[in-house]
Amino acid sequence: METLMAFTVGGLFSAAIYMMLRRSIVKLVIGLVLLSNAANLLLFTQAGLLRGAPPLVPKGATQPTGVVADPLAQALILTAIVIGFGVLAFAVVLIHRAYEVVKADDMDQMKDTDT
Amino acid sequence: MNSQFALQSLILRTAAHFLLPLLLIFSVFLLLRGHNEPGGGFIAGLVAASAVALYMFAVDVRSAKRVLRFEPRDLMGWGLLVGVISGVPAVFVGQPFFTSQWLELKLPLLGELKVGTPLLFDVGVYLVVIGAVLLILLSLAEAEGKTDHHHGGG
Amino acid sequence: MRLEVALPVIIPLFFGALTLTLWRWRMAQRVATATGTGLMLLSALWLLAATWQDGILVMHMGDWQAPFGIVMVSDLLSAIMVVLAGISGFATAVYSLTSMSKRHEAFGYYPLLHLLLAGVNGAFLTGDIFNLYVWFEVMLVASFALLILGGERAQMEGAIKYVTLNLVSSAMLLSAIGLLYGLTGTLNMADIAEKLTYAEDPGIITVIAMLFLVSFGIKAGAFPFFFWLPASYHTPQVAVSALFAALLTKVGVYALFRVFTLIFTQDVAYTHGILLWVAGATMLTGVLGAAAQYEFRRILSFHIISQIGYMIMGLALFTPLALVGGVFYIMHHIIVKANLFLVSGLVYRLKGTYELKELGGMYRSHPMLALLFLVPALSLAGMPPLSGFFAKFILIRAGVEAEAWWIVGVALVVGLLTLYSMMKIWAEVFWKAQPEEHANRSAHGSAGSGVLYLTIGGMAALTVFIGLGAEPIYRMADAAAHQLLNPSLYIDAVLGERQ
Numbered sequence: 001m002e003t004l005m006a007f008t009v010g011g012l013f014s015a016a017i018y019m020m021l022r023r024s025i026v027k028l029v030i031g032l033v034l035l036s037n038a039a040n041l042l043l044f045t046q047a048g049l050l051r052g053a054p055p056l057v058p059k060g061a062t063q064p065t066g067v068v069a070d071p072l073a074q075a076l077i078l079t080a081i082v083i084g085f086g087v088l089a090f091a092v093v094l095i096h097r098a099y100e101v102v103k104a105d106d107m108d109q110m111k112d113t114d115t
Numbered sequence: 116m117n118s119q120f121a122l123q124s125l126i127l128r129t130a131a132h133f134l135l136p137l138l139l140i141f142s143v144f145l146l147l148r149g150h151n152e153p154g155g156g157f158i159a160g161l162v163a164a165s166a167v168a169l170y171m172f173a174v175d176v177r178s179a180k181r182v183l184r185f186e187p188r189d190l191m192g193w194g195l196l197v198g199v200i201s202g203v204p205a206v207f208v209g210q211p212f213f214t215s216q217w218l219e220l221k222l223p224l225l226g227e228l229k230v231g232t233p234l235l236f237d238v239g240v241y242l243v244v245i246g247a248v249l250l251i252l253l254s255l256a257e258a259e260g261k262t263d264h265h266h267g268g269g
Numbered sequence: 270m271r272l273e274v275a276l277p278v279i280i281p282l283f284f285g286a287l288t289l290t291l292w293r294w295r296m297a298q299r300v301a302t303a304t305g306t307g308l309m310l311l312s313a314l315w316l317l318a319a320t321w322q323d324g325i326l327v328m329h330m331g332d333w334q335a336p337f338g339i340v341m342v343s344d345l346l347s348a349i350m351v352v353l354a355g356i357s358g359f360a361t362a363v364y365s366l367t368s369m370s371k372r373h374e375a376f377g378y379y380p381l382l383h384l385l386l387a388g389v390n391g392a393f394l395t396g397d398i399f400n401l402y403v404w405f406e407v408m409l410v411a412s413f414a415l416l417i418l419g420g421e422r423a424q425m426e427g428a429i430k431y432v433t434l435n436l437v438s439s440a441m442l443l444s445a446i447g448l449l450y451g452l453t454g455t456l457n458m459a460d461i462a463e464k465l466t467y468a469e470d471p472g473i474i475t476v477i478a479m480l481f482l483v484s485f486g487i488k489a490g491a492f493p494f495f496f497w498l499p500a501s502y503h504t505p506q507v508a509v510s511a512l513f514a515a516l517l518t519k520v521g522v523y524a525l526f527r528v529f530t531l532i533f534t535q536d537v538a539y540t541h542g543i544l545l546w547v548a549g550a551t552m553l554t555g556v557l558g559a560a561a562q563y564e565f566r567r568i569l570s571f572h573i574i575s576q577i578g579y580m581i582m583g584l585a586l587f588t589p590l591a592l593v594g595g596v597f598y599i600m601h602h603i604i605v606k607a608n609l610f611l612v613s614g615l616v617y618r619l620k621g622t623y624e625l626k627e628l629g630g631m632y633r634s635h636p637m638l639a640l641l642f643l644v645p646a647l648s649l650a651g652m653p654p655l656s657g658f659f660a661k662f663i664l665i666r667a668g669v670e671a672e673a674w675w676i677v678g679v680a681l682v683v684g685l686l687t688l689y690s691m692m693k694i695w696a697e698v699f700w701k702a703q704p705e706e707h708a709n710r711s712a713h714g715s716a717g718s719g720v721l722y723l724t725i726g727g728m729a730a731l732t733v734f735i736g737l738g739a740e741p742i743y744r745m746a747d748a749a750a751h752q753l754l755n756p757s758l759y760i761d762a763v764l765g766e767r768q
Contacts (some may be wrong), residue, residue: 020437025429039443046451061767064576073450076399080443082157083406084464090413091252091432096258097417110426113500192289192380199283212275214332253381 005045012038023107025095032091036084047073053109124173131173135182138166146241147234156237160244167245168252176256187250194242201235273319274328274341276312277351277390281305281358285383295374299366302379309386310355313348316430320348321745324764325752327396332665335763336457341761342396345749346596348740350393350523353603356731357515358386364611364724365508368618373506376418385411392520396763399456401524409435412517415509416501427501428729434497438487445480452477459763462531462756471535478540482525482547489521491581492550495574499558502573503623505564507614510566514573515607519599522580525579526595529584530753537587544585549679552578556686565623565698569606572649575683576602582680583664585619586671592750593743594663600742601648601656601735608645608728612638615721616698625694637722639699642712644729646695648736650688656735659743671706680727694752 006103019031052069102109142163149155171179205214217231284305290402291297320326325344329335362382367380388408395401417426450456452473453464468474487494498518502510525544533540555575562568580602583595615638616631619625632639648655651662661684668677735742752758 019622020433028429028433035437035440036443039440039447042444043447043450046447048451059474072456076446076456079399079403083403086247087406087410087413087432087436090410091436092411093251093255094417094425094428094432096255096662097420098429101420101422101425110429111421113427113430113504186292188289188292188377192286192292195282195286196290199279199286202279206272211328211330211332212272212279213330 001049002045005041005049009038009042009045012041025098025107026105028107029088029091029095030058033088036080036088040080040084043080044073044077047076127173130171135166135170138169139163142166142241146237149237150233156240157244159237160241161248163241163250164245164252167249171252171256176253180253183249187246187253189246190242191246191250194239194244194246196239197242198239201232201239204232214235270342271319271326271328273312273316274326274343274394275330277309277316277355278310278341278387278394280312281383281387281390284308285380285387288382288383289541292377292380295371298374298379302382303364305365305383306355306359306386309390310352310359311377311490313351313355313390316343317345317348317352317638319343321346321748325503325759327762331408334511334595336455336460339400340396340457340459341394342759344752344759344762345392345745346523346526346753349596349600349745349749350519351390353519353600353753354386354389354516356395357512357603357607358382358389359516360607360611360724360728361508361512364511364614364721365506367718368508368614369506373418378418378506378509381411381415381418382512384413385516389516389520393523396458398446398458398461399457401458402439402446405442405520405524406439408517408520409439412513415513416505418506418509421504424493424504427504430497431501432486434494438484438494441480441487442484445477445484448473448477448480450457454509458527458531459760463760463764465532465535468535474533475536475539478529478536479543481528481533482540482543485528486547487521488518489525489581490518490551490574490577491521491547492574492578495551495555495577498574499567499570501627503564507566507610507617511607511610511614514569514610515603518573518577519603522577522599525581526584526753530587530592531756531759534756541585541587544581545673545676548578548585549676550578551575552579552679552683556683556690559690560686560693563625563697565616565625565628566610568625569609569613569696572687572690575687576606576649578683579661579664579680582676586667586673586676588671589664589669589747589750589754590670591667592753593746594660594667596746596749596753597663597743598660601660601709601748602645603730604728604731604735605645605648605657608725608732609642609649611721611725611728612642612645615718615725618718618721625697627704628698629701630699631703632699638725641722641725641729642699643695644734646691648732649686650691652688654736656732656739659736659739663743 016031016034016038019027019034022028047070050067050069052067055068056069057064070111099105142159145154145162146156146159149159167179167183170182172267202213204216208216215231215233217229220228220230222228284301288298288301291301320343323344328341330339330341333339367377385408387409388404391404392401392408395404412426413432417424417429449461452468453461455464457459465474483494490498502513526563529540529544552575555571555578558574559568559571562571580595583591583598613623616628619635620628622628644655646659651657661680665677665680668680
């Protein structure tokens with residue numbers, strides 16, 4: 001399972017980089033979406049893939065019984081997804097406004113601030 | 116103004132009128148259920164925001180804003196304020212910021228009720244999430260409406 | 270329970286929320302901003318005083334004990350950085366009360382300013398690596414919005430580059446944190462440091478260290494990841510530029526200092542060797558980039574990059590003296606760089622342009638401003654007795670003692686080129702006569718610029734003070750470096766109660 005996930009993460013990263021290297025700004029943003037998902041999946045895989053119950057402590061006990069999943073990693077990914085959602089929403093608004101100002105979906109038209 | 120934007124479906128529009136209050140009540144249920152059981156401010160805020168968003172898609176942006184009553188950024192502001200303030204009471208009893216403080220109330224008929232700062236924090240998160248999601252959605256939809264209008268005129 | 274550790278984060282968060290609710294009342298927003306940044310500066314000074322007196326301070330948020338809960342830790346480096354953030358935040362807030370137009374204020378400048386400061390202070394104070402990522406994102410989201418405040422074409426173009434590269438950096442940071450968590454099973458930085466000392470496989474640690482280096486390198490604007498910086502820093506409102514220049518890249522530098530003194534010290538010869546090359550190349554490319562520019566703020570932006578090189582040099586040499594130099598350099602740089610940007614803003618206000626070719630004659634018309642430019646400019650170039658001289662002197666001395674001759678050579682050459690660059694601005698803006706065709710340009714005139722002079726003058730006085738009173742500042746930097754070189758102090762402070 002880890003091997004499969006490793007290849008998935010690798011595939012996502014390479015797809016993200018491929019999309020980001022295109023000239024279109026819309027594809028750039030799609031690349032960023034893939035990139036953040038690749039990072040989330042990497043985090044998920046790193047925490048260990050195991051089939052476990054939710055880490056809830058039964059009434060009266062002081063620790064959960066049996067195998068439980070690692071809740072911390074899931075909390076991290078949830079946080080990262082929320083942050084990624086916010087930032088990408090901003091990026092979408094940004095390219096929308098950039099499109100209105102520049103009137104082109106082309107990174108090559110956006111070199112004014114480079115030189 | 117947003118005639119092209121809204122979906123022209125009678126079924127959806129009628130359903131949205133009924134779904135909106137139901138979803139809002141459900142979001143409050145999720146909010147109060149949080150902390151000890153699955154639920155909480157974040158997911159409740161998403162449900163509430165999606166209720167308004169559904170209304171926006173079904174009817175139009177202006178009436179969605181009317182349903183919301185408050186500006187989304189005001190909701191964000193108040194939510195953030197409530198969230199920050201919820202961390203402060205702990206300081207007065209000599210504990211670090213954001214330590215949970217609980218108050219046990221004995222209500223007639225209902226029995227025992229525990230309220231505390233985590234609930235306040237959840238309410239803050241709830242408001243921030245509604246505000247943030249709707250701020251983005253409404254401003255995108257309005258920009259879309261404007262360009263549509265513009266194209267229609269040209 | 271140490272209240273003061275969390276205050277520099279809580280205060281700007283609170284005032285950010287407050288200004289957001291006061292959206293419609295411009296005057297109230299302005300009063301709240303001045304009060305909020307002022308209170309933040311005071312709380313930062315309190316924190317520094319407390320940290321100086323009692324050693325490393327720790328606060329367990331929500332009373333969850335380390336390493337399970339999130340801790341906020343203030344060692345001397347953090348406290349110094351928070352004070353610097355307080356000073357530059359307060360200065361730019363006061364400055365922007367005059368310089369910011371109503372239109373820009375209406376886009377939410379004040380709430381965003383507070384949010385940015387909260388993110389910066391949170392990043393300085395957190396003792397949890399994932400929390401560091403969260404604060405980075407808070408800071409970035411606020412900075413994205415500040416960058417496009419006003420919505421001009423250049424801002425959009427700059428922002429797209431800025432957003433893209435910073436998101437790439439964040440994704441790498443998240444990946445690195447994930448790998449580190451998989452390796453150690455903890456997120457508390459002190460706990461990670463302790464666990465890694467017993468780690469069996471140094472190879473994977475070095476890989477993770479390099480991931481952190483790239484990620485923070487992008488945020489710090491280090492070679493070869495700095496391209497987003499000169500493409501975007503000259504586009505926003507000048508108060509925003511000044512705040513970015515003072516703080517954003519320095520958060521990246523701080524993060525490098527933190528992880529490469531606390532966590533990744535297993536293979537110093539390799540990791541810090543790479544850092545040294547990065548430092549040299551950053552210095553050189555930054556200053557050469559500046560030499561080719563003729564726009565006020567772009568020159569200053571390129572100089573940020575070359576200065577980042579000096580700070581990383583202090584970290585890379587990794588001797589006690591070099592770290593002192595690095596910390597001293599950060600203190601000097603934040604004050605001076607913010608000040609230079611504020612001066613450029615005042616020049617723009619008086620003359621309506623940032624292009625050196627179109628400016629001139631300001632020594633004759635505004636001698637006071639000329640003097641106030643000369644102080645930070647010469648300090649940046651490293652003239653005695655200003656703060657930059659001591660910062661460079663300590664670093665070069667450390668380089669000589671470590672016998673790293675080439676980096677000493679680079680540092681000296683770059684110092685000279687910085688002087689050239691500053692003198693170019695001096696000659697073009699203040700000394701030469703203004704070209705006839707641009708002589709009658711005036712954007713705002715000098716109305717209401719008294720507050721701006723006051724801010725710039727205050728910052729210039731601080732530069733002189735750091736230079737003339739170098740002894741106490743040096744002692745503080747020395748104590749900070751001592752804490753950095755003995756990670757066990759940090760680890761014991763955070764995890765102490767457990768043992």
